[in-house]
Amino acid sequence: MIELSDEIQSIPHSPTLWANDMVWKKRSEGETVYHMGLGEAPFPVPDRLKKALAQNAGEKEYYPAAGIPELLETIREYYRPLVGNYVDECDLIVAPGSKLILFALQAAIKGDLLVPNPSWVTYVPQSKLLQTESIRVPAQLDDEGYKIDPVILRETIHAARKEGKNPTKIILNSPSNPAGTNISEQVMEEIAQVCKEEEIFIISDEIYGLVSYDGNYTSMTKYAPEISAITTGLSKHLSMGGWRFGVSFIPKKIEGLHEALCRYISETWSCVCGPVQYAAIEAYKRHEDIEQRIKDCTDIHEHINSAICEGLRAHGIDCPKVKGGFYTYPNFRKYRKNLEQHNIKTSGDIHRYLLENYNLVSLPSTAFFGEGDDLCLRLSGCDYHDRAADALKGYQAGEKLDRAFIEKYAPRILESIAVFGSFMNDITSISTPKAA
Numbered sequence: 001m002i003e004l005s006d007e008i009q010s011i012p013h014s015p016t017l018w019a020n021d022m023v024w025k026k027r028s029e030g031e032t033v034y035h036m037g038l039g040e041a042p043f044p045v046p047d048r049l050k051k052a053l054a055q056n057a058g059e060k061e062y063y064p065a066a067g068i069p070e071l072l073e074t075i076r077e078y079y080r081p082l083v084g085n086y087v088d089e090c091d092l093i094v095a096p097g098s099k100l101i102l103f104a105l106q107a108a109i110k111g112d113l114l115v116p117n118p119s120w121v122t123y124v125p126q127s128k129l130l131q132t133e134s135i136r137v138p139a140q141l142d143d144e145g146y147k148i149d150p151v152i153l154r155e156t157i158h159a160a161r162k163e164g165k166n167p168t169k170i171i172l173n174s175p176s177n178p179a180g181t182n183i184s185e186q187v188m189e190e191i192a193q194v195c196k197e198e199e200i201f202i203i204s205d206e207i208y209g210l211v212s213y214d215g216n217y218t219s220m221t222k223y224a225p226e227i228s229a230i231t232t233g234l235s236k237h238l239s240m241g242g243w244r245f246g247v248s249f250i251p252k253k254i255e256g257l258h259e260a261l262c263r264y265i266s267e268t269w270s271c272v273c274g275p276v277q278y279a280a281i282e283a284y285k286r287h288e289d290i291e292q293r294i295k296d297c298t299d300i301h302e303h304i305n306s307a308i309c310e311g312l313r314a315h316g317i318d319c320p321k322v323k324g325g326f327y328t329y330p331n332f333r334k335y336r337k338n339l340e341q342h343n344i345k346t347s348g349d350i351h352r353y354l355l356e357n358y359n360l361v362s363l364p365s366t367a368f369f370g371e372g373d374d375l376c377l378r379l380s381g382c383d384y385h386d387r388a389a390d391a392l393k394g395y396q397a398g399e400k401l402d403r404a405f406i407e408k409y410a411p412r413i414l415e416s417i418a419v420f421g422s423f424m425n426d427i428t429s430i431s432t433p434k435a436a
């Protein structure tokens with residue numbers, strides 16, 4: 001009998017892609033669906049990049065595993081004003097998406113993975129595929145940001161070692177998916193100190209770094225450059241996930257790491273396809289139109305996600321202030337008793353209730369390595385009803401965005417906020433509960 005491996009069997013379908021498939025099916029059957037499940041930035045590819053891709057369609061060779069030197073140098077110079085001399089202390093790698101680099105980095109660093117709760121959906125399944133342990137590090141979310149207590153981090157590392165685990169690497173992500181908030185510089189410094197003392201390698205997932213609403217790019221590499229790798233790419237700030245283009249900065253101080261990754265690439269994806277590499281050069285040349293596009297999209301993301309956060313708060317729901325990315329991460333803990341009366345006990349139950357009663361798709365905290373009883377949901381603010389291109393055209397640089405803008409370009413966002421009002425009525429009313 002031909003059997004599948006335990007590792008592959010333990011991996012569920014990615015919850016975000018599952019949500020997307022389900023919405024697609026329901027919409028094709030004519031149903032109105034509120035899609036807060038998938039964080040796909042909806043804006044179109046900038047014309048300059050489309051043109052560059054077409055002009056390079058004939059570039060068909062196998063290229064160096066790490067990437068075309070001209071591209072790597074252009075990216076290095078793009079990041080210099082953002083992360084300073086760190087760029088000179090690193091080698092660069094490009095890949096078909098940063099997801100693959102995250103996997104390669106996890107594979108390259110021996111030992112178990114420290115994963116803050118909540119964290120992006122993919123880190124833990126990747127760790128499972130590599131047969132390493134994922135060790136949960138509690139994080140606290142509030143209006144000041146995403147906090148990891150350095151004392152708790154150290155205790156978690158020591159406790160794991162006592163249990164025979166081998167924590168050697170941590171993945172951090174700021175601005176955070178799913179939390180929609182940032183790790184402050186002070187917290188970064190404290191985490192970096194613990195990681196240096198405990199010899200923990202930092203994988204700093206900075207894919208939303210250019211979607212920080214205050215316009216500041218903050219990087220873990222400021223505090224622990226010699227033990228930190230950055231992963232990033234074009235998927236978020238330029239809304240180009242489907243182009244599959246990721247970047248990583250690999251610290252030279254970790255001996256042999258860059259060479260090991262190049263060997264790994266040579267045995268897996270070989271190289272990023274030529275047209276995409278040449279077109280990507282244009283994305284990193286600091287063309288004024290591209291830089292303006294990044295700023296405009298970030299402003300629109302801020303406006304939409306702040307409206308969701310404030311709309312939920314107006315319905316009495318706790319939601320940490322959003323500071324970057326495409327998401328909000330509300331929690332319903334203070335309604336635990338009301339929810340229990342309706343047989344809603346976990347974040348998965350809330351997710352199901354909203355789906356079954358309101359056709360609203362969210363994701364439960366369990367998709368993000370959270371404990372189900374934390375009663376958190378991740379909501380994505382990307383449901384533009386095919387009007388994102390118009391929203392971008394209709395937006396004037398620096399314009400103060402108002403409710404009329406959302407009504408015009410993303411009306412389903414306002415309707416989704418209203419759904420939460422109905423949900424709160426359901427759970428705080430004493431009438432017969434709907435089925436959870």
Ligand SMILES: Cc1ncc(COP(=O)(O)O)c(C=O)c1O
Pocket residue numbers: 039096097098099100120173176177205207232233234235241244245246
């Ligand atoms: C936090 C985070 N990291 C990494 C990725 C992977 O992005 P890509 O593989 O498109 O570069 C995503 C995509 O959703 C993400 O949200």
